[in-house]
Amino acid sequence: MPELPEVETIRRELEPLLPGKTFARPVLHMPTTIGHPSPELFAAGLEGQGVEKVRRRGKYLIINLNRGIMVVHLRMTGNLIYSASGSLDDDRFLRVTMPFCDGSALFFLDMRRFGRLWLLRDEEEMNRIVLRNVGPDYYTEISRGDFVEKLGQKERSRLKALLLDQGFAAGMGNIYTDECLFRCSLHPETRVSTLCREKRGELYDAIQEVLKQGIEHGGTSFRDYRSASGALGDFQSRLKVYGRKDENCRCGGTICKTTVAGRGTYYCSCCQAVSEEGEEDEVK
């Protein structure tokens, strides 16, 4: 479910609500949801901690506490739901209940059970244990110049695989990657080496624009995604290619679906022309 805009939507809802609250004892309905430390130490360690700030890096939600850090990753179907009353109407996939001392609560739900929560001592431990292979955040930590320079280290990579690589930069997922490549008319299998410097900058601009629009629309609720207040996102109505197999592109062509980098990939075969393998390297 969640890519950068969905996690950012959750962050923006929680940031005005959580700081100042103190966690009571959490209930682990599914202990394997805890990535670190042990479920017992997680429950004991979270209890009594106050929330200071709600941050994000890529698809990770980071909650700064007065004596540590809690990190949440929703993976495919996770939902982090806040309730002022502390009640939850649909608890079918409830994995962790995190009540606050004031009666409100945070619930972690996850149908497919891929999502994880971690409790870390400090930034150093978080970076070592959780964010080991996570690059800079696409929306807040990379300039146009940084991006173009980093592309120069990945000349042999295909664009779709590279944008999905969280170690290169963090936050892009399957939906926003396809939408981004459509917007700058690039085939998903295009090699970085075939892009001129100007096109590399355009790719950066398209990434920023697609992420910005996704955030403005409260994320994409293609299936299971809900914000922290339980609201649906709205960006699914703005998708140009993702999930639109056999529909018409605005150019008159037809949107097709293939597999690239192991993921279902949508693109317009007409305006996202296939780049020639072994084409000249325009940058060097």
Add this chain to the structure above:
DNA sequence: AGCACCACCTGTGGGC
């Protein structure tokens, strides 16, 4: 280095 494939899970939708 890049890539294909599997694993982790449960639910849904399309084809027959």
Add this chain to the structure above:
DNA sequence: TGCCCACAGGTGGTGC
């Protein structure tokens, strides 16, 4: 109507 299989927004590990 019902069954079966493919597939789903992510990531980590393996092996070529």
